[in-house]
Structures are given as structure tokens and as C-alpha cells.
Amino acid sequence: MSRRDWDDEGDDARPLGGTRERERALKEVRSVYREADAAYAPYSCPASGECCQLSRTRRQPWLWQPEWDLLSRARPLPPLREDGGCPYLDAAGLRCTVYADRPFGCRTFFCERIRGPARQPAETVGALLERLERVSQRVAPTLKAPRPLLEWHAEALAASRDEEC
Ligand code: SF4
Secondary structure, three states: OOOOOOOOOOOOOOOOOOHHHHHHHHHHHHHHHHHHHHHOOOOEOOOOOHHHOHHHHOOOOEEOHHHHHHHHOOOOOOOOOOOOOOOOEOOOOOOEOOHHHOOHHHHHOOOOOOEOOOOOOHHHHHHHHHHHHHHHHHHOOOOOOOEEHHHHHHHHHHHHHHHHO
């Protein structure tokens, strides 16, 4: 791992808060995502979008603060879907509309229909999760655990409604 790609362990251990620091955190999250994508490059799946039907699967990605920042910034907040699918699905409920910025959990979760090497890269995933936690703790030190995507989304929806009032 090069220091250039992952530099959250510098001498300055103060929590980050300003715009520059948040941009740096987003850059670091993208670096983690690239490594996750590389680890799963030998794998594929039918890409049915079924794993994005969150209420049906009763599973959802859990995001650290900078992951949510990356996902939600510079794009409109989508409404909840009536079918209980991820709000970031397209209208047909088949494709992710935020694929490049999709959370770590979306990049590393596959159902039993995954195709590829028998042994998934669990150690790499664990190490990358630790990196996400570290960078999140620098920009949001009070957040002690990742939060479900729908919780982040509901909170942001409520905040946007408050702003409209
Ligand atoms: S962010 Fe994209 S990949 Fe992840 S659950 Fe939502 S639609 Fe699916």
C-alpha cells in the first residue's frame, strides 16, 4: 500500500472538519473503493439488481460518514421507493444510478450466485474496512459505527424537508 494512496496516518492526528479535509477524506475513500474493486475483479455475478431490493433481502449496506458524503454530495437526494428497493436504483429497479460512488458494502457483497475463485478476499475486505473506519473517525470522531444506508437517507430527507419549511 503506498502512502500516496492512503495518507490518513500522518503526524497531525486532529479530527478533520474543514472543506479541504473532507475532500481529502473523499479521496481516501475512493482509494479504498479502488482496492476493493481490484480485489473483486476476478469475480462476477448475474447483475440482476436483486441484492439492491433492500426490504426484500433485509440487508443493506452500512456506511461510514465519508462514504455517505461521497454518495450524497453533488446529486439530488432520491425519494424512497415504494417497492422497498434502494433509493439509488433506477426507475426500473434494475440498475444502480450511483455505481461509481456506491458504498463499500455494495462492492464487496455478493449472493450465492457469485462466480470466480473459490476463496473470496476476506482479509483484504477486513483491512479496507479498518481503513474506512480510520478515515471516518478523523472527519466524524463521534460516529463510532457505520450506519445503514436507509438511516442516512431518512435523516437527509428529513433535513431537506425542514429546510423547505
Ligand atoms: S447504492 Fe447502488 S449498488 Fe448499492 S444498494 Fe443502492 S442501488 Fe444497489
